[in-house]
Amino acid sequence: MTTPGPAAPRAMVFPDLATLSDAVARAVVEAAHESLLHRGRFTIALSGGDTPRPAYELLGGRYAGDIDWSRTEIFFGDERCVPQDDARSNFRLARESFLSRLPVAPRALYPMYEAGEPPGVAAQRYEELLRSAFPAMSAADPPTFDLAFQGVGPDGHTASLFPGNPALGELERWVVPVRARPDVEIRDRISLTLPALNHARRVLFMVAGDAKRDAVSRVLRPRQADEPALPAALVSGLDDTCWMLDVAAAGDLAR
Numbered sequence: 643m644t645t646p647g648p649a650a651p652r653a654m655v656f657p658d659l660a661t662l663s664d665a666v667a668r669a670v671v672e673a674a675h676e677s678l679l680h681r682g683r684f685t686i687a688l689s690g691g692d693t694p695r696p697a698y699e700l701l702g703g704r705y706a707g708d709i710d711w712s713r714t715e716i717f718f719g720d721e722r723c724v725p726q727d728d729a730r731s732n733f734r735l736a737r738e739s740f741l742s743r744l745p746v747a748p749r750a751l752y753p754m755y756e757a758g759e760p761p762g763v764a765a766q767r768y769e770e771l772l773r774s775a776f777p778a779m780s781a782a783d784p785p786t787f788d789l790a791f792q793g794v795g796p797d798g799h800t801a802s803l804f805p806g807n808p809a810l811g812e813l814e815r816w817v818v819p820v821r822a823r824p825d826v827e828i829r830d831r832i833s834l835t836l837p838a839l840n841h842a843r844r845v846l847f848m849v850a851g852d853a854k855r856d857a858v859s860r861v862l863r864p865r866q867a868d869e870p871a872l873p874a875a876l877v878s879g880l881d882d883t884c885w886m887l888d889v890a891a892a893g894d895l896a897r
């Protein structure tokens with residue numbers, strides 16, 4: 643199993659989704675400023691689902707002028723295998739909520755899935771894209787996103803790495819096709835793997851709502867010896883791992 647990076651997770655709790663979303667958007671701006679200052683480039687891997695929308699809308703609204711999008715490269719941490727205009731597409735979420743509203747186009751925008759692509763072909767294509775976008779010292783070095791923007795499911799999944807799914811055990815490839823459980827909306831997905839996620843400089847988890855409370859507690863509390871780690875607990879950044887929560891998701895962590 644991939645050893646999480648050295649950054650022990652820290653948590654920040656906010657009264658509600660609105661204040662959480664504003665703080666998350668500001669954290670993305672701060673990560674962009676640091677990356678652009680030190681590396682002249684800002685690379686971010688976006689998450690999907692419902693939670694990020696208000697924060698993404700702020701990135702396309704109040705904070706749109708605070709990031710140099712012409713030096714920003716947008717990737718995805720995972721994607722459902724649906725057309726990009728499907729309401730369940732993570733790409734569509736990002737495009738609608740902020741990418742279509744930016745003052746200037748991002749330097750690069752890399753959707754993870756094209757309609758009709760076999761998932762395995764899409765994953766291979768994306769891995770090759772990452773290899774050219776992150777010319778590392780050695781081919782073995784995974785991509786180093788400046789920021790991996792993550793969500794968490796009630797079951798503790800992150801990206802499309804679900805508990806017990808073989809994709810969790812992938813230690814070589816950076817991008818894999820995923821066949822999720824039958825109860826998961828859109829079973830065919832593409833996902834970054836733990837090696838790719840854990841090589842990000844910063845990981846930011848945005849989590850809201852009491853449906854996530856148990857997963858958050860299981861990740862942020864000390865684990866029983868015989869308790870399997872949730873997928874989200876296996877993801878951490880090289881420099882920083884920050885769990886940004888509303889009170890509902892934080893539960894008694896908020897006290």
Ligand code: 6PG
Pocket residue numbers: 689690691692693694720721722732792793794795799800801802
């Ligand atoms: C996806 C996401 C996934 C998401 C969680 C939480 O494609 O579904 O990338 O990892 O972050 O499922 O989703 P909600 O924010 O909708 O609860």
